Amino acid sequence: MPEPGASGTREQLTDRDHAVIAGVEKLRFFPLAACAGRGEILVEPGGRELLDLSASWTAAAFGHGNSDIAGAITRAVAEAPGASILSGTHPDAVALAEELLELVPSRRPNPERRVYLGHAGTDANEVALRGCRHATGRPGIIAFQNGYHGGFGAARAVSGVHVTAGVPADPEVVFFPYPDPYRPHTGDAGTVVEDVLARARRQLERGTTAAVIVEPVQSDGGVIVPPAGFLAGLRALCDTHGTYLVVDEVKVGLGRTGRTHAFDAHGILPDVVTLGKALGGGLPLSATVGPAEVLDAPVASALMTTIGNPVSCAAGRTVLALVRDGHATRNAGLRGAQFLAELTAYQESGRSGADRVGDVRGQGLAIGIELVTDRTSATPDSELTAKAVYRAWELGVVLYPVRGNVLEITPPLMITAESVDRAVRILTRAIDDAAQGAVSDDQIAAFRGWQRID
Known part of the structure; x- marks a missing residue:
């Protein structure tokens, strides 16, 4: 048996989680397992770094491992x-x-x-x-x-x-x-x-x-x-x-x-x-x-x-x-405007997934990207959204969907301009890849997300 707190590999940690942690408290969209964090970065067992665009649903708003806290x-x-x-x-x-x-x-x-x-x-x-x-x-x-x-x-x-x-x-x-x-x-x-x-x-x-x-x-x-x-x-x-x-x-x-x-x-x-x-x-x-x-x-x-x-x-x-x-609040305003500008530019870019972006909206670092089957009908596309967040995790970004077809961006408030640029590059590639079929139905089948199971 592993020592208490020992992580092993990501796969070992997720297997252990599956065996002992109650399902009633799980809202999972991909096999995330982190063993450390700093600022806007999460670290998986094995050392892979992930850019965290959720901040644990905003609970880690001032960054992971904040020294003052x-x-x-x-x-x-x-x-x-x-x-x-x-x-x-x-x-x-x-x-x-x-x-x-x-x-x-x-x-x-x-x-x-x-x-x-x-x-x-x-x-x-x-x-x-x-x-x-x-x-x-x-x-x-x-x-x-x-x-x-x-x-x-x-x-x-x-x-x-x-x-x-x-x-x-x-x-x-x-x-x-x-x-x-x-x-x-x-x-x-x-x-x-x-x-x-x-x-x-x-x-x-x-x-x-x-x-x-x-x-x-x-x-x-x-x-x-x-x-x-x-x-x-x-x-x-x-x-x-x-x-x-x-x-x-x-x-x-x-x-x-x-x-x-x-x-x-x-x-x-x-x-x-x-x-x-x-x-x-x-x-x-x-x-x-x-x-x-x-x-x-x-x-x-x-x-x-x-x-x-x-x-x-x-x-x-x-x-x-x-x-x-006030520094974090001011940064949230600046970085939020940066996110919105870069995501709107992607929406208008003509890239393979861009026409699946129905709307980009938000205030500060509370941002939503609404994915649709096409802009004319604006039909919500929950399947594409699930695959986009899974692909983003594969590429090194953590974020989650809300209301089925909206990608929610709520990173730590002190996220840097460089990290925003990197996040947009990875996230837009994830949307493109998902739209082109890079993620299979089988890959996301185990992750029920918001689905309620009676």
Whole structure:
């Protein structure tokens, strides 16, 4: 038997994984096995380097092996004052909450706001929705088709991407289309915001809605950047009808869009903001920032033993220092513009796979490439997408598909200009190769990805 932590070859490591790791927590698209990482690079057993364009679904937003985060973790674990804030407190948890209240703007003064510290976006959103229901005495939730807010509980049951796949919906949730300029549900991109807001208005007029939960960029739903006026319209409707606006920044917050908060681009202030993934610098950490009446009661109603543990909190405080510094956020804006320019040039290049690119879109380093059978019909091509990500891995790039036919690009925020150039060269070759049949059906058959198996 291998020594604990020994990797062997990539094939040996993936075989061991297959034998012991539960399938319920696997979302696999190719046989990725990494034994080390630094910056935007992952290293396979045997030494092959991969350019990481996912950052572990944005959880490693500040790079693999970040020295500042590693130093904070080392110091915290050496003299940890317990492992929880469940029945006591410690300095890093209190300071992290104070720093979050300073970072996340609100129309309320800080003394009227609280911070829930959790493990993942799932529990952050779960607590937000539960608190809004308790504070208002209303059961209803408005959410959006193909949205993602969590992997279990109420957060999962209001996630359109799960409900579409067969998960039972929350009995009190109403789903509306998320305004998509490339695939307008009305048939006219100019009318999608007006239509969605009209639907929301009619539902809110019933007086039964506790919260509207929305992503400022719909990530797993296809990296959709909504048109101007969408979030501002929701804000105005929530104000009119006494409903909380919950903005889920778990995947696109903390600098990813080239702004500190993705909602900054819309000129609004949410009632509740949820954060996760990048917040922990690779460790489990999430936060819900919102009004005291949403997050203070009922007391002891959101209990997990290691919430607010000092190691994750120390990592989170270091992440917030990196966010306040602003360099990573500025780099995300610059490198995102570089990605979009180079990918748009490929789309117009006439190369073998270029006519299969229906749309290129994004904000900062949250970018989507939508693949289609042809641009005229714009029919989603999930098979080509699966083969393109597999071929990209073969060529040395890691990225994943969302909504079936969209390649999602969310690399570490400090990715260099040279790495962006290299990434585009490899990725566009992967699309070309996949379009020409370089990847067989058998090669991708073992990788079910987002497919739900009952």
